[in-house]
Amino acid sequence: MTTPHPSSAGSRPQAVISGGGTGIGLASALRLARDGFDLVLLGRREAVLQEAADRIRTRTPDARVQTIVADLQDPDAVERAVGEIAGDVDVLLNNAGGNVLDRGEGLAGIAANYEANMRLNVLTAVLLTEALLPRITRPGGRIISISSIAALRGANGYGAAKAAIHGWMMGLAAELAAEGVTVNAVAPGYVPDTGFWDGRRTPDIVSSRLAQVPMNRAGTPDEVAGAVSYLAGPEGGWTTGQIIQVNGGALFGRG
Numbered sequence: 190m191t192t193p194h195p196s197s198a199g200s201r202p203q204a205v206i207s208g209g210g211t212g213i214g215l216a217s218a219l220r221l222a223r224d225g226f227d228l229v230l231l232g233r234r235e236a237v238l239q240e241a242a243d244r245i246r247t248r249t250p251d252a253r254v255q256t257i258v259a260d261l262q263d264p265d266a267v268e269r270a271v272g273e274i275a276g277d278v279d280v281l282l283n284n285a286g287g288n289v290l291d292r293g294e295g296l297a298g299i300a301a302n303y304e305a306n307m308r309l310n311v312l313t314a315v316l317l318t319e320a321l322l323p324r325i326t327r328p329g330g331r332i333i334s335i336s337s338i339a340a341l342r343g344a345n346g347y348g349a350a351k352a353a354i355h356g357w358m359m360g361l362a363a364e365l366a367a368e369g370v371t372v373n374a375v376a377p378g379y380v381p382d383t384g385f386w387d388g389r390r391t392p393d394i395v396s397s398r399l400a401q402v403p404m405n406r407a408g409t410p411d412e413v414a415g416a417v418s419y420l421a422g423p424e425g426g427w428t429t430g431q432i433i434q435v436n437g438g439a440l441f442g443r444g
């Protein structure tokens with residue numbers, strides 16, 4: 190049995206999850222549905238979102254699940270998507286993102302790589318948050334963004350983009366604290382059971398990643414979703430401007 194979100198006056202509170210059709214986003218959606226939330230799932234692939242929604246409804250028949258197809262890097266698409274969401278938003282989970290690996294040739298290739306990572310990881314979060322900001326429940330709303338261990342040690346466009354999430358998150362936390370809205374980041378380490386690692390689960394990559402984890406195992410999407418659930422739930426109400434690291438101790442290396 191879960192405690193209802195403080196902003197819900199009898200009805201189920203609403204959580205909006207970008208990239209809610211797969212991986213960490215789907216695990217968070219399943220968890221938040223169990224915690225008592227209705228859900229709005231956003232992503233670019235309709236069939237993926239539909240499959241996720243069916244799975245959530247099967248597990249949590251009480252949960253209302255809306256799906257909206259949108260490329261959240263595109264301001265017009267974000268406007269359209271937000272126009273389809275009814276009512277206030279109690280929890281916004283900015284989870285959409287990924288690592289654009291293609292670096293092309295020379296400096297032009299590096300510039301393109303950094304720009305692509307910024308669009309995919311920063312713009313998707315910033316545009317959706319800005320569009321929903323007037324409708325975040327006050328007091329009681331929660332804005333959570335999935336960053337990465339790469340934000341703290343990644344020497345590439347993906348790490349730079351996720352690091353930008355941290356600075357932005359802290360500024361927004363300061364702005365919204367007096368209105369009773371918390372703003373935080375969850376920074377996962379190696380979580381291979383996700384679309385993020387599709388095509389990259391080779392023995393070399395897997396063993397090199399595991400070698401960086403003192404707990405000697407990969408993380409699961411459910412373990413990241415647990416941190417999201419804490420930040421979204423009643424007991425997370427006094428945690429703001431924080432980076433919750435979920436990485437099996439990986440930031441400290443194996444020593």
Ligand SMILES: NC(=O)c1ccc[n+]([C@@H]2O[C@H](COP(=O)([O-])OP(=O)(O)OC[C@H]3O[C@@H](n4cnc5c(N)ncnc54)[C@H](OP(=O)(O)O)[C@@H]3O)[C@@H](O)[C@H]2O)c1
Nearest residue numbers: 208211212213232233234260261285286337380383384385
């Ligand atoms: N897995 C890890 O080891 C790990 C570690 C640290 C951080 N992270 C972060 O965790 C978050 C979730 O990733 P994941 O690991 O769960 O991988 P994933 O399964 O690939 O999830 C990414 C989700 O984002 C959606 N998405 C991507 N670009 C989008 C766009 N422009 N507009 C709307 N939706 C978009 C994808 O759906 P569509 O393709 O259908 O749009 C997908 O559902 C990401 O921000 C990732 O950077 C992952």
